[in-house]
Each structure stands twice: as C-alpha cells, then as structure tokens.
Amino acid sequence: MDPESVARATRVPHGGTTDESVLDFSANTNSVRPAGVEDVYADALTASTRYPDDDYGDFRAAASDYVDCDADSVVPTAGGLEALRLAFEVTLTPGDSALVPEPSFSEYDREIRLQGADPVAVGHDEILDVDPEPHEVAVVCTPNNPTGELADPDRLRAFASRCRDADTVLVVDEAFLDFTDAPSLAGEPGVVVARSLTKMFGLPGIRAGFAVATGDLGDRLAVARRSWSLSTPAARVGAFCMRQTAFVEDTRTRVARERARIAESVSEQFDVSPSDAPYLLFDVGDRDVDSVVEAARERGVAIRDATTFPTLDSHVRVAVKRPEENDELLRALADV
Known part of the structure; x- marks a missing residue:
C-alpha cells in the first residue's frame, strides 16, 4: 500500500x-440463513480460545467444491472485499493503471488508489470489449453491482484470454454469482476470483470470503495473506454454509x-x-x-x-x- x-x-x-x-x-x-448455522457458530465460539489453524483445510475443501477449483488455489479472506484488496496489493504499484467498470462497486476505485495506482473507468457494459494491454489489472463484476446484469460467460472467458495475452491480471468479483447458475471463473490462469459468503448466506457480520488464483499469482496471494485471516467462527460457519446445496x-x-x-x-x-x-x-x-x-x-x-x-x-x-x-x-x- x-x-x-x-x-x-x-x-x-x-x-x-x-x-x-x-x-x-x-x-x-x-x-x-441455513438451518443449523447457530449451532456451528456456538461450537466455533467455544473453540475460539485458541488461534485457528492457519491452513484452513476444511474451509478450503468446502470452497473448492463450491466453485469447482483446486483447494490449493483457495486463499481464505475476511470477506470478499479483503480478497479484492489482497488482489490489488500483489498486482499494483504506484503509477500502474487498472480498468474498472462504471457504475459499479465503489471500493474498486478506492482500493486501487490506495496502492498508488490509477483506476480507468469504462462503462460496465463495455469493459469486455476494451483492449486490456495498457493496464496492469482489469476488474469485472458479475453480476454487476448496482445494475445487476450477469456478464456473458463466453465473452468473459474470451476477455480473460485477451488479458493473459496482454499480461494483464483479471480480477473478477463474483460476490453475487452464487445467486445465478453461471459458472465461476475460479482456477482460470491469470485470473483472481473474489468471492463473498455473506450475501448468499445472510451473514455480513461474519466477514467470510476467499480469493482463488493459480500459478505464480496464486503463490503471491498465499504469501501476502494475513495470518489467521479468518476467525474460527467465520471459517467453520463458512465451510458449513458452502455445503448447504x-x-x-x-x-x-x-x-x-x-x-x-x-x-x-x-x-x-x-x-x-x-x-x-x-x-x-x-x-x-x-x-x-x-x-x-x-x-x-x-x-x-x-x-x-x-x-x-x-x-x-x-x-x-x-x-x-x-x-x-x-x-x-x-x-x-x-x-x-
């Protein structure tokens, strides 16, 4: 930062x-909220007298099944916004530029600026047609907040391919994707997916989410992640909720x-x-x-x-x- x-x-x-x-x-x-979540939370609170297991194996396993990716590529975070900040921290330096949709989630602009980088606004319905080459990062929100429309999955994958060719990291905010039946981009090379568990499961105060990335990008996220990035209640409740198909x-x-x-x-x-x-x-x-x-x-x-x-x-x-x-x-x- x-x-x-x-x-x-x-x-x-x-x-x-x-x-x-x-x-x-x-x-x-x-x-x-899913039935049984209160009992999971109560048990987790009892276990909170010790630090959580920083590997978060059960949470990663549940997340990998939830978005269909490898568990090793899951990076636990305290909500989707923490996943976004982590993505920008490991990809942007002062003077860099990042494509952002407009109108969309206002935190993209703020978090990019906190890294000393410059957000470049593009119409939310035009961003998949923009050349990503001049930019270090491109951001897509699907479904977009606040407009609500889902990015076409085929066009999004084509954009991800163009971002890889341009050495531009694509950050995809899927905070509301689980309200649709569209596939996640989790595990796609050169892509950081940010997921929030608090919208679908009605628990914004729990602060549970995760990022997904592979290769060197995934390694950087894993190293930069804060230790004990999820509380014990957040990790256990999150893992439980993701299994409630x-x-x-x-x-x-x-x-x-x-x-x-x-x-x-x-x-x-x-x-x-x-x-x-x-x-x-x-x-x-x-x-x-x-x-x-x-x-x-x-x-x-x-x-x-x-x-x-x-x-x-x-x-x-x-x-x-x-x-x-x-x-x-x-x-x-x-x-x-």
Missing part, C-alpha cells in the same frame, strides 16, 4: 443500516421469482434495470432521490440511494428479500 495515497484517501458510502426499526433493503444480503438452490429460485414480481409491480412507477442479482436498480425519473429514500424510510423501509455510484443521478437500489418483506417494500414505494 502506498503511504502517500493513503493520506489522500477517503471512505466510500455503502448500503446497510444498524437501525433495527426498519426493514433493510439497502444491503443486498439474504434474509434467510439445497439452501442455495432454494434461495436462487425464491430470489428469481420475487425479483420478477417486484419488477413487474413497480414497472409503471419506475424504470427498472434488468437484473440477474438479488437486487434491482430503479430510475426514479424526475422525482427527488432523497425524497424517495426518506418517504420509504418513514414507511419503515430503508432503500439505497444509488446516486453515490458514478454516472447515476436519479436512481435507487433495492434488495430482493422474502415475499412478506417484499410486500412491505411495495407498500412503502406505492405512493412515493
């Missing part, structure tokens, strides 16, 4: 609220059904972006975004002001939750 760049950095806004008096649709996390399938089905229902219900009120993710982006048109957000909150629902994302100036984002919660969202939005 570049000290001079850190001195110039700032924090970036995110969704999520600690106000328990409102339903939180501003953070894209599952409302449901029926839960994942049920969640995908529910989210797809409810996402379509919400989109149809508000289609005359807002311009809704197509989405493959557990969230929807709305263009509120001539309405004042602050007023829309505040009106929803007065009705007991927190939604995300998406104008904090670059290029968006009239948008809000809402998560897709359980049917009864989504009913509350639709009631809150009915008259805004």
Whole structure:
C-alpha cells in the first residue's frame, strides 16, 4: 500500500443500516440463513480460545467444491472485499493503471488508489470489449453491482484470454454469482476470483470470503495473506454454509421469482434495470432521490440511494428479500 495515497484517501458510502426499526433493503444480503448455522457458530465460539489453524483445510475443501477449483488455489479472506484488496496489493504499484467498470462497486476505485495506482473507468457494459494491454489489472463484476446484469460467460472467458495475452491480471468479483447458475471463473490462469459468503448466506457480520488464483499469482496471494485471516467462527460457519446445496438452490429460485414480481409491480412507477442479482436498480425519473429514500424510510423501509455510484443521478437500489418483506417494500414505494 502506498503511504502517500493513503493520506489522500477517503471512505466510500455503502448500503446497510444498524437501525433495527426498519426493514433493510439497502444491503443486498439474504434474509434467510441455513438451518443449523447457530449451532456451528456456538461450537466455533467455544473453540475460539485458541488461534485457528492457519491452513484452513476444511474451509478450503468446502470452497473448492463450491466453485469447482483446486483447494490449493483457495486463499481464505475476511470477506470478499479483503480478497479484492489482497488482489490489488500483489498486482499494483504506484503509477500502474487498472480498468474498472462504471457504475459499479465503489471500493474498486478506492482500493486501487490506495496502492498508488490509477483506476480507468469504462462503462460496465463495455469493459469486455476494451483492449486490456495498457493496464496492469482489469476488474469485472458479475453480476454487476448496482445494475445487476450477469456478464456473458463466453465473452468473459474470451476477455480473460485477451488479458493473459496482454499480461494483464483479471480480477473478477463474483460476490453475487452464487445467486445465478453461471459458472465461476475460479482456477482460470491469470485470473483472481473474489468471492463473498455473506450475501448468499445472510451473514455480513461474519466477514467470510476467499480469493482463488493459480500459478505464480496464486503463490503471491498465499504469501501476502494475513495470518489467521479468518476467525474460527467465520471459517467453520463458512465451510458449513458452502455445503448447504439445497439452501442455495432454494434461495436462487425464491430470489428469481420475487425479483420478477417486484419488477413487474413497480414497472409503471419506475424504470427498472434488468437484473440477474438479488437486487434491482430503479430510475426514479424526475422525482427527488432523497425524497424517495426518506418517504420509504418513514414507511419503515430503508432503500439505497444509488446516486453515490458514478454516472447515476436519479436512481435507487433495492434488495430482493422474502415475499412478506417484499410486500412491505411495495407498500412503502406505492405512493412515493
């Protein structure tokens, strides 16, 4: 990390609220957790009087099955964002440049700048057509946050091939990919995949995730990883959750059904972006975004002001939750 760049950095806004008096649709996390996770956590807490096994063998094995890669290429991290930071730390130096999609997750820009490198913004729907050769790193988010669309798997693999030819490291953020049936790019040469476990399994406070990379790139990630990068509860809960295949399938089905229902219900009120993710982006048109957000909150629902994302100036984002919660969202939005 570049000290001079850190001195110039700032924090970036995110969704999520600690106000328990409102339903939180501003953070894209599952409302449901796998049965049995509380018992796993309790047992892990008892074991937390000792340092965790820094090899994380069981967690790596579960992750390798979850994304279909070799366990040796899995690098445990405290959430997907830690995986992204680790990827940028081992690939970027001051003066380098990195392609980033726009609008997309704001932390890409911040984390790249913390390394003293320069983010180069490209339209999120154009980045797979850009020449990666001038850049040390290229970033793709699939499904993209906040727009929600999945990158075409064939085009993404073709882009990965062009990145390899150009000696450009491709960082693929798959934080929401497990809400789709699209294959992971984990294990692809020259690619760092960043995964979050906290969205699908509804446990953002656990801070569990991992990176996947092979060859020299994987070796660098493994060496640079912080010791004891996962707490014992995070490692055990993460491994348990990744083995709950029926839960994942049920969640995908529910989210797809409810996402379509919400989109149809508000289609005359807002311009809704197509989405493959557990969230929807709305263009509120001539309405004042602050007023829309505040009106929803007065009705007991927190939604995300998406104008904090670059290029968006009239948008809000809402998560897709359980049917009864989504009913509350639709009631809150009915008259805004």
